[in-house]
Amino acid sequence: MSIVAGMDDEITATPGGPTPEATGHRPVLLHPLIESLQPRPGQTYIDGTLGAGGYVAAFLERVHPGGRILAIDRDRTAVDLSRRRFTTTAVTAVQGDFADLESIAEAHRLGRVDGVVLDLGLSSLQLDDPVRGFSFRFDGPLDMRMDRRDDITAADIVNGWPEADLTALIRTYGEERFARAIAASLVRSRTERQLTTTTQLREVVERAIPRRFWPKRIHPATRTFQALRIEVNHELESLNAGLQAAIRIIRPGGRLGVVSFHSLEDTIVKNALHVAAQNCLCPPQQTHCTCAHRASLLLLSRKAIKPDAAELATNPRARSARLRVAERLDDAR
Ligand SMILES: C[S@@+](CC[C@H](N)C(=O)[O-])C[C@H]1O[C@@H](n2cnc3c(N)ncnc32)[C@H](O)[C@@H]1O
Known part of the structure; x- marks a missing residue:
């Protein structure tokens, strides 16, 4: 044609x-x-x-x-x-x-x-572009907006939401059984230093889930990243x-x-x-x-x-x- x-x-x-x-x-x-x-x-x-x-x-x-x-x-x-x-x-x-x-x-x-x-x-x-912040495989800004004209980024949620809301988000949209531990760990980390990168988020999640409970087929941060992405983009x-x-x-x-x-x-x-x-x-x-x-x-x-x-x-x-x-x-x- x-x-x-x-x-x-x-x-x-x-x-x-x-x-x-x-x-x-x-x-x-x-x-x-x-x-x-x-x-x-x-x-x-x-x-x-x-x-x-x-x-x-x-x-x-x-x-x-x-x-x-x-x-x-x-x-x-x-x-x-x-x-x-x-x-x-x-x-x-x-x-x-x-x-x-x-x-x-x-x-x-x-x-x-x-x-x-x-x-x-x-x-x-999107997944393979570190600048977009969708993937824990690369170091990038904690963004995750599909439409970059939107106001709220993943960093805004991670640094701004109350612990109970973070728990609910990660549990509901990430179907993550360690949601409470991850949310608590995020809140602890952010009081020391704002979380601004995918690597920081990945490391917090890795620390929050005991190694023996890490999933076999996916990275332990997969579900938390999914939850944030779903919320950022409604x-x-x-x-x-x-x-x-x-x-x-x-x-x-x-x-x-x-x-x-x-x-x-x-x-x-x-x-x-x-x-x-x-x-x-x-x-x-x-x-x-x-x-x-x-x-x-x-x-x-x-x-x-x-x-x-x-x-x-x-x-x-x-x-x-x-x-x-x-x-x-x-x-x-
Ligand atoms: C899996 S990809 C689509 C791939 C496509 N079928 C192809 O063959 O190349 C999903 C795309 O949908 C877009 N998307 C997701 N939710 C959307 C929405 N609510 N409105 C418009 N685009 C959306 C994403 O930005 C992404 O580019």
Whole structure:
């Protein structure tokens, strides 16, 4: 296919930054996603999590000619990269939160679409950039903002929140059994010196968890970093809002595909899809329906789709990925 130069004027590309090849990001569960959504020439899709553009590239090939993709990411780096990678008017890259996908679509003159994809979490672009502070593998500032226009960083939370709130955060969003010990240790450390780097945070967590309880497959700081990242970016609130917005904007017969990476995300996706696939939400003991809730989705797979052995062999990051897909039902049911 030929890709012609063209840019919408909302965001201009900045020179420099990583090329697609240099991002090292491998799209996860791409083949089952494409098989489930079946993009065709002339169709319009929203990718709410543009990242390094792996999904956009695959969808673009299939919706050509005449198709269109609105690609959204909270992270400016992803948008700038997309501008350099996709020099076609068929792709519109916009910085924003997928929770706002309806207003973003409206601003770009899109009505109902043939499908929406969400590939949650972080891209390698973000994880492998020390300056972003997402990873304990590198020394960097304790930032973790996907959208660097946001006010609150991970350092603000770690240095400013009361111990009880830190405990609750690390326990709830990190699913961390040593949350109380980690929070106490953070508060002790910060009274001596503010915590400003990923290394400081990593070391505090390492000290707070007795070595014999360190998890086998992940670093002991993984869960604490996850908890902070979720809070800094209001990830679960955005996910709830984004799923509802996606269900509303997909045309009847169109499809939704969501890839999640941990149980908190997958539980939200599973529940939202299951509720939207129900014809009645009345309590089971009630003999007749009074809720007037009607199904807006048909689940295309009861269980989440997992990566196969071949994908796991080439992409360890796919290990915890789960894909759920659903089809939009008619409005008047
Ligand atoms: C796993 S990556 C997506 C990778 C992409 N599918 C690809 O193939 O390159 C997730 C991306 O979603 C973005 N993101 C996460 N939550 C978001 C939200 N609420 N709104 C918009 N973008 C979000 C992140 O900034 C990140 O770039």
